[in-house]
Amino acid sequence: MPSDEIQYKKNLSDESITDFVECFWMVDNSTGVEKEVVVMPDANFDLVFSKDKDEPFQIYLLGLGTLYDKRNIEANTKMFFISFKLLAAEYIFQQSIAHLLNEFQLLPNNYLGFVESDLDDFDSFCLKANHIIKELIPKTIDSRKQKLFELIYTSNGEMSIKEFSEKTFWESRQINRYFTKYFGISLKVYCGFLRFRVSFDQIKKGELYPELNFSDQAHFSREVKKLSGVNPRELSRNENDRFIQVSAIDNK
Incomplete structure (x- = not known):
């Protein structure tokens, strides 16, 4: 018997x-009906594995939103996601993702050895993905970039x-050139998306006052509305689990 709500894990x-890699997550719409959701910028890019009743198994790279x-x-429809941190663009995928801002790139349906049957069990999928990605990590990584992303x-x-520049001994101009080349946005813009993503957890708990570097409540509310389409209170209500990244957070 189908569930009334989309299932997240x-x-x-x-x-x-x-x-x-930030995390793995899944969306399973076994409700029997089409559902509208809202996808918001979450500071990651994703490798997506998708299957529904009318479409074949697909794998695609989803750029920064x-x-x-x-x-x-x-x-x-069932979808599994691998949410990648930015360092993965250069060192796992060995490519710029600047051209994928708000876009996606379809990949072969056996990409990295993943197949349709991997969607049968989410936990097994995560174990397989962990192993594959670990094998792809190069032995040598630019220490400045590693330190930058850690910070x-x-x-x-x-x-x-x-x-960031002072702590990594990397000129600000060079950092921004790197961000523009590989990600299509500046570091400052990216940090704004990251602060927004970090607020999801507090908003889901009903804590609607800014905890991070927003000048005041009005600034926080404007940023939330710009990036989600609604104010913090409506986002916290998340009626019908519409806001997909908030719904995927487990506060238990």
Whole structure:
């Protein structure tokens, strides 16, 4: 018997790949009817594995999102996601993803050895993905880039570009050139998306006052509305599990 709501599940990545992978998550619409959801910028790019009753198994690379987007998930659709941190673009995929801002790139349906049957069990999929990605990590990584992203994520995007530059011994101009080349946005813009993503957890708990570097409540509300289409209170209500990234958070 179909569930009335879309089912979400999220697993963290293995510690050995956390420089490159944020998490794994799944969306399963077994409701028997099409559902509208809202996808918001979450500071990651995704490798997506999808299957529904009318379409063949598909794998695609979904670039960084800069806007909220209303989408329909068809009935009997299952999707698994690997949410990648930015360092993975250069060192796992060995390509720029600047051309994929708010876009996707279809990949072969056996990409990296994944097949349709991997969608049968989410936990097994996560184990397989952990192993595959671990094998793809190169032995040599630019230490400045590794340090930069460590600072970006541990600070939740709260440091200034000058601070990032000073702590990595990497000129601000070069950092922004790198971001533009590989990701299509500046580091400052990216940090804004990261702060927004970090607020999902507090908003889901009903904590509607900014905890990060927003100048005041009005600034926080404007940023949330710009990137989700609604104010923080409506986002916290998340009626019918419409806001997909918030719905995937487990507060238990």
